[in-house]
Amino acid sequence: MNKLQKPIFEKSRKGKIGYSFSPTEFSDDLITIDKKKLREEIKDFPQVSEVEIVRHYTNLAQLNHSVDSGFYPLGSCTMKYNPKINEKIANFEEFSTHPYSPHKFVEGNLEIITTFEEWLKKITAMAAFTLTPSAGAHGEITGMMIIKKYLSSKGDPRKIILIPDSAHGTNPASAHFAGYETKEIPSNEDGIIEIETLKEYLNKDVAALMMTNPNTLGIFEKNICKTSEILHKNGSLLYMDGANMNAFMGIVRPGDLGVDVMHLNLHKTFSTPHGGGGPGSGPVGVAPYLVELLPVPYVYKKGNNYFIKYHGEKSIGRIKNFYGNFLVIVRALAYLMSIGKEYIRKVAEDAVLNANYIRKSLEPLLELPYKSKTLHEVIFSDKNLNVTTLDIAKSLLDYGIHPFTIYFPTIVHGAMMIEPTETESKETIDEFIDAMKKILEKAKTDPEYIKNTPYTTPVSRLDEVLAARKHVLKWEKSSE
Numbered sequence: 001m002n003k004l005q006k007p008i009f010e011k012s013r014k015g016k017i018g019y020s021f022s023p024t025e026f027s028d029d030l031i032t033i034d035k036k037k038l039r040e041e042i043k044d045f046p047q048v049s050e051v052e053i054v055r056h057y058t059n060l061a062q063l064n065h066s067v068d069s070g071f072y073p074l075g076s077c078t079m080k081y082n083p084k085i086n087e088k089i090a091n092f093e094e095f096s097t098h099p100y101s102p103h104k105f106v107e108g109n110l111e112i113i114t115t116f117e118e119w120l121k122k123i124t125a126m127a128a129f130t131l132t133p134s135a136g137a138h139g140e141i142t143g144m145m146i147i148k149k150y151l152s153s154k155g156d157p158r159k160i161i162l163i164p165d166s167a168h169g170t171n172p173a174s175a176h177f178a179g180y181e182t183k184e185i186p187s188n189e190d191g192i193i194e195i196e197t198l199k200e201y202l203n204k205d206v207a208a209l210m211m212t213n214p215n216t217l218g219i220f221e222k223n224i225c226k227t228s229e230i231l232h233k234n235g236s237l238l239y240m241d242g243a244n245m246n247a248f249m250g251i252v253r254p255g256d257l258g259v260d261v262m263h264l265n266l267h268k269t270f271s272t273p274h275g276g277g278g279p280g281s282g283p284v285g286v287a288p289y290l291v292e293l294l295p296v297p298y299v300y301k302k303g304n305n306y307f308i309k310y311h312g313e314k315s316i317g318r319i320k321n322f323y324g325n326f327l328v329i330v331r332a333l334a335y336l337m338s339i340g341k342e343y344i345r346k347v348a349e350d351a352v353l354n355a356n357y358i359r360k361s362l363e364p365l366l367e368l369p370y371k372s373k374t375l376h377e378v379i380f381s382d383k384n385l386n387v388t389t390l391d392i393a394k395s396l397l398d399y400g401i402h403p404f405t406i407y408f409p410t411i412v413h414g415a416m417m418i419e420p421t422e423t424e425s426k427e428t429i430d431e432f433i434d435a436m437k438k439i440l441e442k443a444k445t446d447p448e449y450i451k452n453t454p455y456t457t458p459v460s461r462l463d464e465v466l467a468a469r470k471h472v473l474k475w476e477k478s479s480e
C-alpha cells in the first residue's frame with residue numbers, strides 16, 4: 001500500500017494523455033458524431049499518462065482488504081476463501097445466456113438450477129427450494145411472505161413474529177417489511193432460547209418464531225425440536241435463519257429438526273464471493289406442505305427435460321426478475337461438486353475446530369460471556385480491559401488482519417465476534433492469536449498507543465458518525 005499516493009486529480013498536467021492511436025487507423029473523418037452532441041469541454045478532468053492511471057486504480061484496489069489479501073474473521077459473515085475454480089466455471093462462455101432465451105435453448109442452465117436445488121435438499125432435508133432471492137435478508141422476507149400467505153389462506157392470519165434478542169438485525173426488519181409486528185424473546189444465561197420463556201411469549205397471534213441456528217453467539221439452539229413441537233401445537237411456524245449453516249452442514253439437517261421455512265446464504269456457507277455489496281443469493285427452503293407457495297418462476301425436471309413454472313395458484317408470486325443470480329448458483333454448485341459430498345461434513349467440522357482453537361487460545365486473556373459449546377464462531381467481551389473492542393479492532397489493521405465483527409450481538413458488552421472459517425491454516429490462525437496477544441499485552445502497558453491505532457493505514461481514526469452521515473464520495477480540490 002502506498003500511503004504517499006496522491007489523488008489522481010493532483011497529478012494532472014495539462015496536455016498529458018493516456019492513449020495514442022495511429023492517425024491512419026482513427027483519422028478525424030472517421031469520427032462522425034454530430035458536433036452538437038459532443039460536450040465541448042470536460043472541466044477539471046485529470047490529464048495523466050497510462051501508467052499513472054493504472055497505478056492510481058491498482059493502489060485504490062489495494063486499499064481494500066479482501067479474503068484474497070488476508071485473514072478476514074468477520075463474525076456471522078463466513079468470509080471463507082472463494083476457490084478460483086468457481087470463477088473459472090462461472091466464466092464459461094456457455095453460461096452467458098440471455099435471460100429471455102427460449103428455455104429449450106438453455107436446458108443446461110436449467111439443469112444446473114435443479115441440480116443445485118437437489119444438493120440443497122439433501123443438505124437440509126427441506127422439501128424444495130427457491131433459488132431466486134438475492135441475499136439472506138431477501139430470503140427472510142420471502143420466507144415471511146410464504147408464512148403470511150399460508151396462514152391467511154387457512155383463515156388464520158396472525159400478527160406477531162417472535163425473534164430472539166441475539167438475532168441478526170435483518171430478521172426483525174424482514175418480518176416488519178412483510179407486515180408483521182415483532183416481539184423480542186430474551187435468551188437464557190446459556191445463550192439460547194428457553195422453552196419456558198417461549199411459552200410465556202406464545203399466543204394465538206404468533207405466526208412464527210425466527211430462530212438463527214446456531215445463533216449469533218455461535219451456540220447451537222439445542223431446544224430446537226421441542227421448540228418446533230410447541231410452535232406447531234400453537235398453530236405457529238418455525239423459521240430458521242440458516243446463515244450460519246457452515247457450523248453443521250453435513251452433520252445436522254434443519255428439516256429433521258422440525259423447521260418449516262429456512263434460508264441459506266450462498267455467499268457465506270457456499271463460498272461465493274462476498275463483500276462489496278454482492279451479488280449474493282439467499283435460497284429459501286420449505287417443508288412439504290409449503291412447496292406450492294414458493295415464488296415463481298420455478299424450474300423443474302420432468303422426464304429428461306427441464307421446464308419453468310411461471311404461475312402457481314398458491315405461489316406468493318415473483319420476488320425478483322428471472323431466476324435469481326444464476327452465476328452465483330453456478331459458483332456454489334461448482335464449490336459443492338469440487339469438494340464432493342463426503343467433504344461437506346468436514347467443512348463444518350474444520351470451521352468449528354478453528355473457532356474452538358481461537359476460543360481456547362484467547363480464553364485466558366478475554367472474558368467469554370457464554371460458556372456453552374462454541375460452534376463456528378466465538379464471542380468475547382471487552383469486560384475488564386482498559387481499552388475498548390473498537391481499539392482492538394483498529395489495532396488489528398496494523399497487522400494486516402481484517403477486524404472481527406464488533407459490538408454484535410448486542411447482548412454482549414463490547415462484543416468481539418470471531419469467525420475464522422475452515423479455509424484458514426493453523427499458521428494463519430496462530431498469527432491472528434499472536435497479534436491479539438501482542439495487542440492485549442500492549443494495552444496493559446501503553447493503552448494510549450492502542451487507543452491511537454491504526455498507524456499504517458492512509459487515515460487513522462475516523463469520526464464514524466460523521467462519515468456515515470456526511471458522505472464525501474468525490475475528490476474535492478483542496479483549498480491550499
Ligand SMILES: *Cc1c(COP(=O)(O)O)cnc(C)c1O
Nearest residue numbers: 076135136137168170212241243
Ligand atoms: C449475514 C446474515 C444475514 C443476512 O444476510 P445478507 O445476505 O447479508 O442479507 C442474516 N442472518 C444472519 C445470522 C447472518 O449472518
